[in-house]
Amino acid sequence: MGSSGFSFKLADHPKLPKGKTVAVVVLDGWGEAKPDQYNCISVADTPTMDSLKQGAPERWRLVKAHGTAVGLPTEDDMGNSEVGHNALGAGRIYAQGAKLVDLALASGKIYEGEGFKYIKECFENGTLHLIGLLSDGGVHSRLDQLLLLLKGCSEQNAKRIRVHILTDGRDVLDGSSVGFVETLENELAKLRERGVDAQIASGGGRMYVTMDRYENDWDVVKRGWYAQVLGEAPYKFRSAVEAVKKLREEPKASDQYLPPFVIVDENGKPVGPIFDGDAVVTFNFRADRMTMIAQALEYESFDKFDRVRFPKIHYAGMLQYDGELKLPSHYLVSPPEIERTSGEYLVHNGVRTFACSETVKFGHVTFFWNGNRSGYFNSELEEYIEIPSDSGITFNVQPKMKALEIAEKTRDAILSQKFDQVRVNLPNGDMVGHTGDIGATVVACKAADEAVKMILDAIEQVGGIYVVTADHGNAEDMVKRNKTGQPLLDKNGNIQILTSHTLQPVPIAIGGPGLAPGVQFRKDVPNGGLANVAATVMNLHGFEAPSDYEPSLIEVVDN
Numbered sequence: 002m003g004s005s006g007f008s009f010k011l012a013d014h015p016k017l018p019k020g021k022t023v024a025v026v027v028l029d030g031w032g033e034a035k036p037d038q039y040n041c042i043s044v045a046d047t048p049t050m051d052s053l054k055q056g057a058p059e060r061w062r063l064v065k066a067h068g069t070a071v072g073l074p075t076e077d078d079m080g081n082s083e084v085g086h087n088a089l090g091a092g093r094i095y096a097q098g099a100k101l102v103d104l105a106l107a108s109g110k111i112y113e114g115e116g117f118k119y120i121k122e123c124f125e126n127g128t129l130h131l132i133g134l135l136s137d138g139g140v141h142s143r144l145d146q147l148l149l150l151l152k153g154c155s156e157q158n159a160k161r162i163r164v165h166i167l168t169d170g171r172d173v174l175d176g177s178s179v180g181f182v183e184t185l186e187n188e189l190a191k192l193r194e195r196g197v198d199a200q201i202a203s204g205g206g207r208m209y210v211t212m213d214r215y216e217n218d219w220d221v222v223k224r225g226w227y228a229q230v231l232g233e234a235p236y237k238f239r240s241a242v243e244a245v246k247k248l249r250e251e252p253k254a255s256d257q258y259l260p261p262f263v264i265v266d267e268n269g270k271p272v273g274p275i276f277d278g279d280a281v282v283t284f285n286f287r288a289d290r291m292t293m294i295a296q297a298l299e300y301e302s303f304d305k306f307d308r309v310r311f312p313k314i315h316y317a318g319m320l321q322y323d324g325e326l327k328l329p330s331h332y333l334v335s336p337p338e339i340e341r342t343s344g345e346y347l348v349h350n351g352v353r354t355f356a357c358s359e360t361v362k363f364g365h366v367t368f369f370w371n372g373n374r375s376g377y378f379n380s381e382l383e384e385y386i387e388i389p390s391d392s393g394i395t396f397n398v399q400p401k402m403k404a405l406e407i408a409e410k411t412r413d414a415i416l417s418q419k420f421d422q423v424r425v426n427l428p429n430g431d432m433v434g435h436t437g438d439i440g441a442t443v444v445a446c447k448a449a450d451e452a453v454k455m456i457l458d459a460i461e462q463v464g465g466i467y468v469v470t471a472d473h474g475n476a477e478d479m480v481k482r483n484k485t486g487q488p489l490l491d492k493n494g495n496i497q498i499l500t501s502h503t504l505q506p507v508p509i510a511i512g513g514p515g516l517a518p519g520v521q522f523r524k525d526v527p528n529g530g531l532a533n534v535a536a537t538v539m540n541l542h543g544f545e546a547p548s549d550y551e552p553s554l555i556e557v558v559d560n
């Protein structure tokens with residue numbers, strides 16, 4: 002017992018045994034919705050997931066994966082991987098980035114913090130650069146927060162402001178970028194009327210410029226560096242609205258994949274490169290797609306690509322993106338202080354843990370699962386395996402992705418009997434769902450289902466237990482709908498493809514030969530969400546969960 006009397010020791014579960022291999026499978030982007038032609042999960046051939054649902058109704062249920070159940074501001078907020086895997090791993094509901102920034106802006110506290118004071122030192126003689134996703138999707142950023150921050154900075158005497166936009170079309174409808182740019186331009190014009198030299202300086206599509214993650218493709222970050230810092234890009238425009246409209250026409254790029262552009266003045270000179278003495282804020286609140294650009298902006302020694310020059314700036318993230326690396330060292334809003342996650346408890350109680358996914362989701366089952374921490378809790382007891390993802394493609398061209406390789410690695414880990422917990426993320430439903438390609442997403446869902454089967458067969462062989470769930474919806478609904486659930490047609494009478502996540506609940510199924518008889522889902526946790534899964538998994542490892550965890554979803558009834 003430490004001096005504070007705290008101990009990671011978990012009490013034994015009164016009825017459930019220890020020592021069973023527990024496989025926790027997270028199907029990314031796999032929600033539950035009424036079957037119809039735009040529900041790729043219902044269209045796809047998914048015999049394994051179907052059997053879990055039909056096989057044992059007392060061991061299959063739905064859980065919430067959006068809104069306040071995962072720490073988001075309102076019930077209109079769709080779920081996402083960050084908040085989903087945070088909740089799955091932490092077993093509690095933490096107010097997440099979107100909400101923390103809302104509170105800090107509303108109270109004005111954002112302007113009193115160390116991070117803001119640090120960037121304010123550059124307001125007199127330098128330029129304030131804001132880099133981030135221009136969208137009201139609320140997954141990585143939110144437009145109204147950017148507009149409030151712009152207003153606040155001008156009131157705090159920022160004299161020169163440059164905004165470097167990343168267009169979305171993934172969490173929001175493709176094409177919505179034009180409207181967001183117009184809204185931003187209107188706000189910047191108001192600032193200019195008040196004597197602030199405020200302009201958009203560069204732009205690009207989030208999947209092609211800046212917002213890569215888990216080091217899948219540094220070229221994405223490099224293209225952004227050139228446009229944002231050096232003022233160099235293949236496309237130059239006088240206006241950002243014109244840039245987005247023209248680039249969507251030629252080279253017919255979607256918002257997600259818009260090529261990088263810079264805004265130039267009447268002499269063709271870029272209006273907003275980043276120079277010594279400037280301040281930079283990356284205004285996304287979500288970590289995974291900011292940590293790579295954060296390294297390039299913060300680290301003196303950086304070798305992932307040639308930066309050409311490294312400006313001496315005051316850089317702050319909207320939040321601190323990595324609590325282990327303390328990256329960035331300055332930030333405007335403190336991140337959720339997620340501690341005592343289930344992974345940390347279980348390792349302290351001797352549970353040997355294996356985690357696996359392919360690059361594009363690798364950090365979900367490690368970094369996010371462990372409460373926004375990179376690295377191991379105990380490298381003696383843990384092993385994280387990353388299968389390299391394809392890079393530089395849109396995943397509808399390879400919808401099977403690396404599902405088979407992930408399943409094979411996970412099967413081998415289970416059969417090795419070296420691990421007590423084996424957790425995995427199967428990205429297909431989400432990564433292909435985000436392309437909006439319905440046919441490819443159907444193939445993706447089938448591939449994910451086949452991977453689940455391989456993992457469950459291995460659990461069968463070792464007498465283990467499985468928990469199959471998801472982090473939020475995506476593939477189960479691929480069109481925008483009206484209130485009655487009918488597809489909402491656009492002005493030309495066409496369906497509007499939904500590339501984003503959904504508000505749908507997600508399934509959770511438990512089973513396997515190692516599951517003690519009498520285990521079933523309780524009926525008294527009707528509003529259970531992803532945060533309840535951690536206590537459930539702890540029970541299946543033979544432990545009681547800490548008292549402050551969301552309650553377990555299972556009970557053991559005597560037959």
Ligand SMILES: O=C(O)[C@@H](CO)OP(=O)(O)O
Pocket residue numbers: 029030080081082083140141171172290431
């Ligand atoms: O791709 C991403 O960054 C988000 C959507 O913006 O998806 P997920 O939360 O599933 O990672």
Ligand SMILES: [Mn+2]
Pocket residue numbers: 029030081082083085431472473
């Ligand atoms: Mn996800």
Ligand SMILES: [Mn+2]
Pocket residue numbers: 030082431432435475502
């Ligand atoms: Mn997603």
